[in-house]
Amino acid sequence: MRFTARDVTQRLFLHRGRNVEANQNEIQAFIPLMNLTKNSSYDLSMNFVGTIGLSGGPRQLQYTTPQNETRTSITFCSEKGATNGLRSLIPCLDGADYPAEFNILIQYNQPFTAFSNFRRTYQQTSNLNSSLSSSYFNSTFALNPADIAFALVELKPQTTVVNGNITISLYYRQKILQSISIDRVLQFMNDKSFNIGKLDVLSLPELDTAQVPGVSFLNEDSVRQENIDLGVTSP
Numbered sequence: 001m002r003f004t005a006r007d008v009t010q011r012l013f014l015h016r017g018r019n020v021e022a023n024q025n026e027i028q029a030f031i032p033l034m035n036l037t038k039n040s041s042y043d044l045s046m047n048f049v050g051t052i053g054l055s056g057g058p059r060q061l062q063y064t065t066p067q068n069e070t071r072t073s074i075t076f077c078s079e080k081g082a083t084n085g086l087r088s089l090i091p092c093l094d095g096a097d098y099p100a101e102f103n104i105l106i107q108y109n110q111p112f113t114a115f116s117n118f119r120r121t122y123q124q125t126s127n128l129n130s131s132l133s134s135s136y137f138n139s140t141f142a143l144n145p146a147d148i149a150f151a152l153v154e155l156k157p158q159t160t161v162v163n164g165n166i167t168i169s170l171y172y173r174q175k176i177l178q179s180i181s182i183d184r185v186l187q188f189m190n191d192k193s194f195n196i197g198k199l200d201v202l203s204l205p206e207l208d209t210a211q212v213p214g215v216s217f218l219n220e221d222s223v224r225q226e227n228i229d230l231g232v233t234s235p
């Protein structure tokens with residue numbers, strides 16, 4: 001990671017978070033060979049060996065297709081009101097007072113596809129394994145640590161809508177696609193999505209609803225019930 005020292009210091013403190021349990025090489029403070037210089041930039045790399053707790057970490061969700069096939073999605077997003085949710089995913093140095101800009105690289109096997117807060121900078125397939133893909137998401141501004149989100153899904157965007165300066169991609173099961181109201185999506189999305197210029201919307205059973213910059217997670221049952229209540233669709 002690349003960071004800028006805010007002051008002259010002799011050590012770096014690593015935020016492990018309550019969901020990270022280190023098995024070995026437990027790091028709470030990192031002591032460099034020399035003092036860090038105020039307002040100077042540095043690159044830091046570290047190896048972490050440990051486990052991520054189930055609470056607060058990535059979630060694995062299963063659902064069925066119209067052909068009654070089981071599919072899987074993996075999502076990560078902090079609970080509403082959290083201030084340091086990223087620490088539930090990886091050890092990190094940032095905090096709410098000094099948020100970092102995280103550039104995210106996700107590697108996955110087909111037929112999965114990935115999305116995160118920011119636009120995909122590039123996607124490539126491994127030369128050694130044609131089923132292995134990588135997606136890189138370049139941060140354009142710092143997010144609150146609790147706003148970092150990503151998803152791995154076995155769904156292709158059913159509809160892509162360009163509304164003004166924002167592109168909306170809907171990852172929904174086909175049977176509820178007609179229940180989607182773009183106006184409602186725009187109404188409840190995080191306003192910073194306009195700064196990013198895109199919004200990826202995922203709706204699945206058992207998925208907790210969350211609205212963060214560039215990403216909206218919607219509970220499928222809630223979406224369906226809301227549209228019934230509003231008279232958009234019939235029960």
